[in-house]
Amino acid sequence: MIAENGIGVGDRLPPETELAKALGVGRSTVREALQAWQSLGIVTRNKGAGTVLRAPITTSSLHLPIAITLEAQSLQRMLEVRRPLEADAVRLATLRATDRQRHEIMTSCYKLMDIWRSGQDWRQADHAFHATIHEATGNPLYKQLVDQLQGAFHSVYEAPLGEPMLGTDTIPLHIEMAEAICAGDADRAAELMHKITDLTGRDVEKIIGDGADA
Template identity: 35%
Template sequence: MQRVHPVQLTDSALSSLSDYLRNSAVQVGDRLPAERVIAEQLGVSRPILREALKRWVALGIIETRNGSGSYLRRSIEPGATYVVFSISAERHKLLQLLELRRALEVEAAGLAAARRNAAELAHLQACYARADQVQGQGGSDPEADWAFHLAVYRAAGNPYFEDIVTSLQDQFHLIFDNPLRIQNFAARSWPIHLELLQAIERQDVPAAKSCASRILDITQEDLDDSA
């Protein structure tokens, strides 16, 4: 295993740590080895390793539990790019977050319509069916809704979309689970999710982008009405 030179500091430590965890077959939910063990294996100082681990805590990749150690929460993909974002749940911050999501999601929807393959389309259809079942029962399931939107990002055929939105996943959830207590955020926009799915099925790029934009328009209206 390639050892990290001190001048490379945290970024290189994270890269080597990713390799180390994959080679060690650490699975999501497993506890990481002790800091001392990892630092020795990578040839880095413990302060540098701690700084690297703090970045992953901020991204939700690992979770530190007092008296228990650090646990892997998300899988580590080779070459993945992880970005740290921190956004409060205040209304104006949610609107700013929504602007960012619009920039990403409208474009991703268009690319998904243009590029989706049979496997990606089947996955998207399955995600829609699961979420639609909850909606049909009058309920709301942010995780099922998120799975559908994440399937759209994946169908776009650009892994950087998924890297970014996965890093933002906890922040995006603030829109659905936030101090504003808006009930069933997805209810009014849910019929448009079917239109989005159908546009991707028939590879209608303009329609897919329009549907994604309309879904977020309704979300913004709900936030505006909460003021």
């Protein structure tokens, strides 16, 4: 509807009641969709300005569904914000971690590797591993910010781009990063964190490319 009506970035969307009528759904459904889009940076909403489109919605691709395009754009935005946050957290954890926290980082990483090698769903273990790093920074805001970013995305996309375990190829780098943290090599640990987020970003781009070529 947005694309067909020529609504572009910076334009205001029709009111919820008009959207609900045009789309043949309840107003609560429209509100939930717009709230999800707001959390992903696709729109902004406030009482004075209404709902304003902040990311392009287009039907220019004949092969890649709009839903996949939105997922990819949302994930790329999240990774763009998360990349410096995670690298800074890793660097601080390397400098500040206590012996106990280093032990917890390695223990959680070994658990992650075991689950990954067994072919099970490793996402919860990965989250727990990164949480031990965030705790070692001594600054609770790192965990809060990353959790908010992930929560906003995964509340909408259970399996982003049809890949529930997107980024599985990055798992072997986690043990190297954990070892760098425990060895006190902050530069190496941050470099590996950058590689992890960059590889995930490339996975997103590959999926988009494969979809467009299908």
